[in-house]
Amino acid sequence: xxxxxxxxxxxxxxxxxxxxxxxxxxxxxxxxxxxxxxxxxxxxxxxxxxxxxxxxxxxxxxxxxxxxxxxxxxxxxxxxxxxxxxxxxxxxxxxxxxxxxxxxxxxxxxxxxxxxxxxxxxxxxxxxxxxxxxxxxxxxxxxxxxxxxxxxxxxxxxxxxxxxxxxxxxxxxxxxxxxxxxxxxxxxxxxxxxxxxxxxxxxxxxxxxxxxxxxxxxxxxxxxxxxxxxxxxxxxxxxxxxxxxxxxxxxxxxxxxxxxxxxxxxxxxxxxxxxxxxxxxxxxxxxxxxxxxxxxxxxxxxxxxxxxxxxxxxxxxxxxxxxxxxxxxxxxxxxxxxxxxxxxxxxxxxxxxxxxxxxxxxxxxxxxxxxxxxxxxxxxxxxxxxxxxxxxxxxxxxxxxxxxxxxxxxxxxxxxxxxxxxxxxxxxxxxxxxxxxxxxxxxxxxxxxxxxxxxxxxxxxxxxxxxxxxxxxxxxxxxxxxxxxxxxxxxxxxxxxxxxx
Amino acid sequence: xxxxxxxxxxxxxxxxxxxxxxxxxxxxxxxxxxxxxxxxxxxxxxxxxxxxxxxxxxxxxxxxxxxxxxxxxxxxxxxxxxxxxxxxxxxxxxxxxxxxxxxxxxxxxxxxxxxxxxxxxxxxxxxxxxxxxxxxxxxxxxxxxxxxxxxxxxxxxxxxxxxxx
Numbered sequence: 001x002x003x004x005x006x007x008x009x010x011x012x013x014x015x016x017x018x019x020x021x022x023x024x025x026x027x028x029x030x031x032x033x034x035x036x037x038x039x040x041x042x043x044x045x046x047x048x049x050x051x052x053x054x055x056x057x058x059x060x061x062x063x064x065x066x067x068x069x070x071x072x073x074x075x076x077x078x079x080x081x082x083x084x085x086x087x088x089x090x091x092x093x094x095x096x097x098x099x100x101x102x103x104x105x106x107x108x109x110x111x112x113x114x115x116x117x118x119x120x121x122x123x124x125x126x127x128x129x130x131x132x133x134x135x136x137x138x139x140x141x142x143x144x145x146x147x148x149x150x151x152x153x154x155x156x157x158x159x160x161x162x163x164x165x166x167x168x169x170x171x172x173x174x175x176x177x178x179x180x181x182x183x184x185x186x187x188x189x190x191x192x193x194x195x196x197x198x199x200x201x202x203x204x205x206x207x208x209x210x211x212x213x214x215x216x217x218x219x220x221x222x223x224x225x226x227x228x229x230x231x232x233x234x235x236x237x238x239x240x241x242x243x244x245x246x247x248x249x250x251x252x253x254x255x256x257x258x259x260x261x262x263x264x265x266x267x268x269x270x271x272x273x274x275x276x277x278x279x280x281x282x283x284x285x286x287x288x289x290x291x292x293x294x295x296x297x298x299x300x301x302x303x304x305x306x307x308x309x310x311x312x313x314x315x316x317x318x319x320x321x322x323x324x325x326x327x328x329x330x331x332x333x334x335x336x337x338x339x340x341x342x343x344x345x346x347x348x349x350x351x352x353x354x355x356x357x358x359x360x361x362x363x364x365x366x367x368x369x370x371x372x373x374x375x376x377x378x379x380x381x382x383x384x385x386x387x388x389x390x391x392x393x394x395x396x397x398x399x400x401x402x403x404x405x406x407x408x409x410x411x412x413x414x415x416x417x418x419x420x421x422x423x424x425x426x427x428x429x430x431x432x433x434x435x436x437x438x439x440x441x442x443x444x445x446x447x448x449x450x451x452x453x454x455x456x457x458x459x460x461x462x463x464x465x466x467x468x469x470x471x472x473x474x475x476x477x478x479x480x481x482x483x484x485x486x487x488x489x490x491x492x493x494x495x496x497x498x499x500x501x
Numbered sequence: 502x503x504x505x506x507x508x509x510x511x512x513x514x515x516x517x518x519x520x521x522x523x524x525x526x527x528x529x530x531x532x533x534x535x536x537x538x539x540x541x542x543x544x545x546x547x548x549x550x551x552x553x554x555x556x557x558x559x560x561x562x563x564x565x566x567x568x569x570x571x572x573x574x575x576x577x578x579x580x581x582x583x584x585x586x587x588x589x590x591x592x593x594x595x596x597x598x599x600x601x602x603x604x605x606x607x608x609x610x611x612x613x614x615x616x617x618x619x620x621x622x623x624x625x626x627x628x629x630x631x632x633x634x635x636x637x638x639x640x641x642x643x644x645x646x647x648x649x650x651x652x653x654x655x656x657x658x659x660x661x662x663x664x665x666x
Contacts, residue, residue: 016550019550021553023515026513026515026570061546061549062546437511438513440511
């Protein structure tokens, strides 16, 4: 049968440079490259290429590069190439289009319309190389007032459990199964070295990672995979996952092929069965139900751990966040629509949810209006791409941010959006041992640690330029932001003035 | 002495070590590696092209990746403390440096009798006219810096470390 589905990419090989060493063939898990002894050349099956660029990077003679498949359609601004191909694909398979990573569509990126302030003349800027800077943040419910025994210098008020981070940056939830154990171990090792947190996602805590439990946030999601008393009590914080920015309103599905023996033990489900997370928690149909689960988790851990609730940024997010805060959450995670995923239906990822910038600003404003902002910490997630985005998020009201994609990029990810295939050539989104060993946790931990150190320096430079010497003084400080190219409504939701005002 | 060790769990079967090794030991491009490579850890892609395309017969790699993509590891000369190859060599070509303990074969003396091949417990010597084996490359055997195979490994599956023996 003929197929109208075209390859997405074309593998271009410089014959003058290729020495036919076959590294590309051995490294490609998609079987694109093939050393053809009859033709005497290495051929490439373009249709299988996902543009992960493993071969490009590994080729010792730089003989390879990947191009977009050159076939053109009759120009059509309405029926774009991707839409037409999507119809062909669905018509030929009858299946839902699956994809991975964050929303790539050209919706407005509000981060790029927010500019940062700096001090000039009227107040001094601070040089982080010469003066102390505080990047530490403390997450958790803060009491309205505290009593101190001044004679002994001790706190009388019993503080709710707090979470201390050396950087306002944590690693977002990525479960074992969706990513490889080596990838999760890398995040765990980096989190420990950096004094921050990694998040196990909904796939349970692998026993090899229990030694990193002091830096682990464990998730309780709708599938409740891997959840037992030990799991809850080992972790530093517990996160109830209500939704995910990449796919608000729908659950998860880890195909049976990825549920290997190790994954099955960690998730506490039979080997080879599909791990299906229902769309809702079937015991949470209201804020009151959420309060019950939060209280149960607090009881199970004897009120020693903060409980966070992760919700996707959707319409009415401010009211939802307010309800979550009142349900007893210590931390609220708001995940914007550009957040990544290991697998999501394409149409959901590209069309559902709202931008994190607007959601964060409205959540922070609502909590402040209701005078409950201090009772809960807010974490922003969903495409934090650089240290400047971290600064903007904190100025818009976040206590800290989650990064997922940026951390994966540091570990070698090339954003080919094929995580759901399970054949990740970089050893990240796969449970195949022959592929996951390509990610050496020792090397990649160095990269992730480097990344966060670099961001830390950049954050210090940026807030120092504003004349601020601690993250705490930046939080919710929207006067440090100015909008460019935004309309009145956008500015009022973001709570920032336009540049020049 | 420092030796090259292979870590099986990290070996990817990419065979880049073999490609760098044969380039470092080629006639057309080897000098460039010996001049700077061991210190900088960099190999010019054009040297790899020269060694891969121009030289006939093809330059020989002295390290070999055994196995497949599922399980593999690189094997090269262990530079044994009591080397059988040196003991058995009939022409005195194979010798161990008394200071660095690096074992090398003198191509002007080697007669290609393959006694060393038969005696090597690790199968790390090949004969093409003369015996070819790992010399822990650098500017002269045992020189500081990294052998080409170690510099090539993208996953730190090859390490060049001090050994106990």
